[in-house]
């Protein structure tokens with residue numbers, strides 16, 4: 001055991017490397033397959049959002065989303081997506097498939113941070129599904145959710161939790177995309 005640990009240190013094995021590069025692109029697609037996203041990295045994290053914009057956008061009680069670096073996502077045909085912003089300032093552009101109207105992905109630009117693409121978890125291939133890290137804007141919930149996932153209520157607390165996870169996961173995956 002000690003021998004092994006020693007030799008791994010010798011060859012510079014990085015125990016902190018959480019991001020395993022995918023050998024080729026994975027494909028996310030909506031139910032009618034008009035919108036196809038090529039994913040070349042893993043999601044930074046996954047979360048549930050109960051804000052009213054997510055409710056209108058998805059037509060559901062809350063959104064289930066996986067956050068990616070924009071540099072890890074390529075879309076085969078952007079004309080297949082209709083984007084809309086639900087708040088001002090328009091930091092988030094929320095896209096729906098023009099064919100099946102399902103919520104596919106959102107483009108997020110936060111000044112000073114890498115651009116992000118937020119993908120509806122349900123369109124991801126199972127290989128890219130991760131455990132949800134939190135519920136946010138839980139005070140806006142339509143219904144209580146009974147699970148063991150941490151729940152953040154209030155605007156400031158929700159934003160802080162989101163940014164905290166974002167910084168942590170961007171830091172962890174630095175240099176990987």
Ligand SMILES: [Zn+2]
Nearest residue numbers: 049050051054
């Ligand atoms: Zn939301």
Ligand SMILES: [Zn+2]
Nearest residue numbers: 030032097100
């Ligand atoms: Zn579609």
